[in-house]
Amino acid sequence: MTLIVAVDPGVRGAIAFMHGESLKVDDMPIRQAMRTGKVKNEIDPVALQKLIRARVPADETALVVMEDLNTFAGGSVQTMGSLEATKAVIRTVMELNRLDVAFISPRAWQATYGIKKTAASNTKEQSLKIARELYGRDYCPLAKHDGRADAILIARYAARNLV
Template identity: 30%
Template structure:
């Protein structure tokens, strides 16, 4: 079985694992986090537990959303986001999994969500996968991860 992984790398992001042939969702997780003082950080061990069972032989591709600084975003929040992004990149790299970056504009265009509200990704995923675990408002990161993986299916 060959799989495709989609990752929304933020602290409120998600990780979606799809079977490439059937497009079935195999696994859907929130980004694993742990406390870091008054804030949170991506939990590297949690990432390893999610990705640990996958190998280069079973993973067709990992699609990671490529995001950067936005105007007006604070230095502290950008540093925090960079740590999260780096943790994901490092875990994928250390496991030897193939990695491709995809911009938000690209996967949103393919999903038909350019200019749509943030919550539209959950609706789109529920249209495609009625049983997907994205019913809560806070599941936007999971939904984005599914659509990032689906971008890779047809890339």
């Protein structure tokens, strides 16, 4: 049985660890940093490394699956740069832990669950609803836990489709 590490990247993201029926979910570790005269949140690579090592012992392997968010036209240069930096930090920490990273598009895993933006509901709300239906409210008790919901659903997708 393969340990799945599913990553919803971003400062509001999360990491789900799925091993068979066992599931653990952690919010993405962040820290405050001064950027252009303002305090901004960013991924904390040291805390992320400690979290990964605590959840994936050094003598074990895992399949790491990270949502491949694309920088897209229309977004600000700052937003696109921040997203790319976030992905680079996460990937680097995983590789330093000798864990390869596979990327999956949001469209691929969301289609499995029938998640699609509508006038009545965005994809984050739908992910939250489905994760709660499958695993209860304990992992995602609040609306702000949509990153946890995405990570859980990515892990479930990977367990059923990538191993």
